[in-house]
Amino acid sequence: MFSLNDHLELRRVTVSSLVTCVYLPSIITVISYKGLLYSVGKASSFYILALIFVAELLKSFYLNSQNDIQQKKSKGKTKTGDLVKAFCFLLGITFCFFIGIILFGAPFLDNHEETLMLSCLLTLLALFPLVAHIGVEMAMQLLFGVKSFTRDTIIAMLVNNAVFTLCGAWLGAVVIPLDWNTPWQVWPIPCYLGAVGGYLLANVLTVLKVSLMSASTKYKYLNFFVNILNKFHISK
Amino acid sequence: MLSWIQHKWTGLWLLMLALAGLSLFLYGFFPLKYHSGKLGHMDDLPNYIEGVSIDSHEVYNSGENSVVLMVIDGLRYDFVTEEYMPYTGQLIKNKSACIYVSVAEPPTVTMPRIKSPQRKKEKAQWRRTINFWRDIFAMMTGSVSTFADVALNFGAPAVRGDSVLRVAAARGRRTILYGDDTWVRLFPGLWTEHDGTTSFFVTDYTEVDNNVTRHLDTALETDDDKKPKFDFLVLHYLGLDHIGHLEGARSPKIKPKLIEMDEVIKKIHQGMMKWDRKGVLLVCGDHGMREAGGHGGSSPAEVLVPLVVLQTQGVQCPHPLGTGPTVEQVDIAPSIAWLLNAPIPGDSSGKILPSLLPTDIRQHLYLLHVTASHNAKQGLPTDTEFFKQFKRAEAQFARYLSTGQDSAAKIAKEFYEESLIAMSKYLTGNSTDFDVFALGIATVLLYFVVTALLCVTLYSFQEENCRKISITDRHKTSIGSLVAFAIVAIIMAIILTVVCFISETKSQLCSFNPLWSIAFLSIAFALAVTYVLVKTGVEKIKDLSTLRELNAIDYLLIVGTLFHSWSFFGTSFIEEEHMTWYFFWNTLMCFVLARTIVVVVLYFSKRWSGATEVQEKPELENRMSVVGIGIVPQWVLLIALHRYLRTMNQTGDRWLFLPDTADWLNAPENSFYLQGHIVVGTLTTLGICIWNGRHMNNYIHIHSLLTILATACILCYRISTDALYTPIATLRTWDSVAIVNVFWWILIFQVIFEILTYIGSFRPCGIKLPVSNKFTYNKPKEKSEDYFYDQMEEPWNVDDVRLNLARSLSHIMYNQLMLVIVLLMRPHNVVMVPSVYITCVITSKCLDHKLLDARPSRNVDVVDIIGRTLVHVWIGYVFFFYQGNSNSLASVDLGSGYVGLAEYSPVPVAARMGLHAYAGPALAGAAIFCYVAEVSYTWQKYLQAVWRVTNILALQRVYQLVMYCLIAIIFRHHLFVWSVFSPKLLYDFVATVFSLQALLTIAEIILLTHLTSWLAKTITYKRIS
16 A cells, blocks of 8 residues: 655654654553543543644645645635634534544443543544644545545555544444443443544554554565455545 | 255255254353252151161251341451450350351342433342342252252242242241342242342442341230241341442441441340240351452352351350351351241252251261251262261161160261261252263264365355356266265264264263163254255365455455454453444444445546536446436435434443433323334335235235224233323223234234235136236247247246245335334333334345445345345344344343233244343344245245345354353353353343244245145136137
8 A cells, every 4th residue: 555655744644643653552551640531422521632632633735745835835725714714613523523433332311521532532533633734625525435545655655544543443442342341331431442542543553553564674584474464444 | 965955945954953953062161969849857867777767857946946048238257256256255255155257159140230210120129039049049948049049040040949948838937037138039928927138229328237137126026925036037238238339348338337247146135145946147158249349250259158157045155266267158058947947948059057056966976867868869879978978877866766875866867967968969960060071072973063064155155157067967867875874874863963962971961871872863964964065065165256246345245254252251241232333333334424425426427527427337327226316315305314313212331321212201291202113114114014015916905994994903002001102092901901902903914915915816706907917827929930949839828927935925024023012012012123124224225235335246146145245234233233132131121022912822922022021133134035935036036035035044043042052051161150151141042943933934925836836737827728
């Protein structure tokens, strides 16, 4: 999926993934140290979302910096319009997530606060980087598979992150029915942490893969691992 | 033997074989000994000891006693100390009372957290009853209960056999109960006086006990002769157990509670002192308590309970101070029975407690003899050491009786005691042993069957031309293969026999008596058949290229189905099986939603970007034309519908007691909405039935009329059972039984009518047929130019007519199934029936490979069938749980068994209950067969599709069975074997019976078409030509 040709892009991908691998675990560590880990579903934990938002925003500035001159030009013109559009789009997506999560089994009449937090997190992790990077129209086209994106390393990474995040949240729900009676089996903590975990895993895999790829130019046998990692990435 | 694998119904035969294997498994799994139900009589007491006569009634007589049995729930052995219970501890210390270590039967389920509306109380009550069952059963009947006792009695869990209460009632003793009303339900009609308390709130630990104690003063009062008013009094205190559940065994509330219990003991003891007859107080726990407070395990803290025996009239405890000897829980029954001067209960396997035995040596020995001979009568083998010991003891006893030697008495006592211990160990052990040999053989047989089914299924997936019999195969003689088969069968039989002898099993299967030999030989035969099938399968499966077209959704379906069986290794996955299915089903819906959205958006974007592109890509147009744009909103609505249905019934174990929509609907103030559910569900079903009528013959209006009449019957039935409000008062007085009978007659008439029109019996009546008649034979086209097919081709459209008949019969079957289930369903569940139909239709539409796959592929018949069959299986399971079923026997709806029946008769009730429980799988299964009949456009295609669907269904069923049998074997000593594993096994058994029945119905339909077309060929055919 990744090509070694474009070194600049590859470096950006690696650095941004590394940043994620650092900041996300630190947030989780700090809140679990403070004993707040099991309150992630509450509205009081909104600051986590804010932190993630800031971090993702900075990352996207980094990814976008000196991207290409053409895009920069068009950006300068309709910046406010774009911002409003992106904001509305993200709100809409959050609402879609909200409805979707309830349809797929979240409590129907209560716990709306928790469900809303989860859908915000999913939007933030899965779609916000995409929208920030390529804009609303492109993101929509990508979502519905109209355009193929396999050429662009950064977009490939972002889509991969999004897929892993959603899968993580989905699989997180598995533990809820088990009879372990632990405090973290409460809605939506497993899904919330699953989403974060999935996102983290995707980033770790990216870093791992890039480093393996660069190493495999020297040691050929590492190609085997690269191929295995390639299988993990969902390219469709 | 090749013809076997090609036979269209091999899957069905193999499923039958699997059912036989499962029956063998059940035989081995449920303990061998069943209670004889024998009742004890005073006349059973032995009058002769080795020829020496003895007056049994005189010696057995225990005098006048009053017994108080005080059961303190959750009383652990270490609670009975001076620290916690000062008065009792003091009594034990000065030897006025004896303490024993009693080994309780491990209880089956922990008490559920009960906070529920009235509707669920029945379920909770059942669970509680089962919870108490084993302990009370052991204490009162003197025998260890088996799962069969519970399973065969469910619904009315009363003790049918002999018990202390039965013998006491027979002897005219006064028995009183104060305590949990489980006792009343277990022994209905046997109490002289009772005040059962219900205690559903575990948070209540004072009121429950006060309800018991409040009667104590009046009960202990004596009449003028200084005699108490009762002979046997049971007090059951639950408060301690409730505290344990709430706060654990180290709670500060435990101590005050135990002191309260101690006060009660003091009161009883001092009351007993005033009597002028002997009073005996037995204090025991029915089970212990974990440190955390629960129970249900077999750790010492839970199983070891104290048994304190307190007697008035200055009887001293014979045992030294200390922990006290170990006794069994079953020993309580014969002890109490003897104290009440009643015979020992029929199935008792215990002995009389040592401290109660009289000091008079003659009576003492006689009592030992009575219990030992009672045990010996229960089918003990005579060649064992303890039986010989018993005989020796008897000889010594006879010698003592005739000569009066003390040494003989001493020896006799020793021998009796030794043999009694060994006997009760044998008897209790025997009733809980599994027949491991039968279990093993059954599982091996099932494995062979599942492998054979896999081969058959894979074989059926091959393309038509791969399955052609080559010429070399045809030349093989059948005699040769028969001989080969016989040799294989003989080898199998020899292997089985060798295994029998090597394993030295005690199993009946290896007893080689005539009846079991038949079973033995048929197992060998079945193994040989499956072996041959597997062998031919492996040889003949060459080309599975059709499976290459499987897409992600198919893989999800296959992997999910395979994984589901493995999930049962965790007990909570059995109890919460619905969660697994809901998760799978959600994942599937999510996948399909994403795929359909992608397809629809792709279509739109192509369309907008330029019309030419659409024309260039006709396959995209093709894909869309099957379903249309509406599929996405339809699918979203379907997801919403399922979300709603999921809230309808809480099921499983952990969340059973949460309020659900059904509770809300059943509340009296919401009856309007409940009636709305009934009407909407019934009328939608009516609409679907009429819509399905298009597949029937040309008299559609008559079919519609019959369906409307049947629906009217259903509504009338609902009115007559007060589920539906009507302004017309007379409707309410109609007899529901009569209405249901009319309903059955309408359904039967519809089938007969359809077949009659097929045969054409209305033609002579002069009724003119419309042109569109589906059941007329005609020559479609003259094909005289076609030389190749000329000779073989049927000139008449026999196959088309046959297909039409199969279609029409399948849909009639489906319609009637829906109507019957609407009739049986609980009011709030009626909407499930049309929901199954809608789900099946939309899902079948969406799981089209032409629609979902990006690249067009040529041959998707096989993968379409695989995906759709599996998805229908899933739908069936999902609805099974939506409806409120679970893997616990408590969720079986007994009420549905009596719809339209005036009185109990086993077969109709069982059939109704089964159909009601398995309504979801039945409807989904019928839907797939209807779908197959609808979409196949030639008779051959139809047969082939049915063949494949049958094989897949049978394979799925047997695969699940095999996995579950394996799990049951591995966990056969697990703590939850009764409450979780065994009920699931019974559910699996019923599911297998029903899937067999369903497949047989389809086979019958096809057989009927063959039969009628043969009739037509011989009669009608000639006449027309």
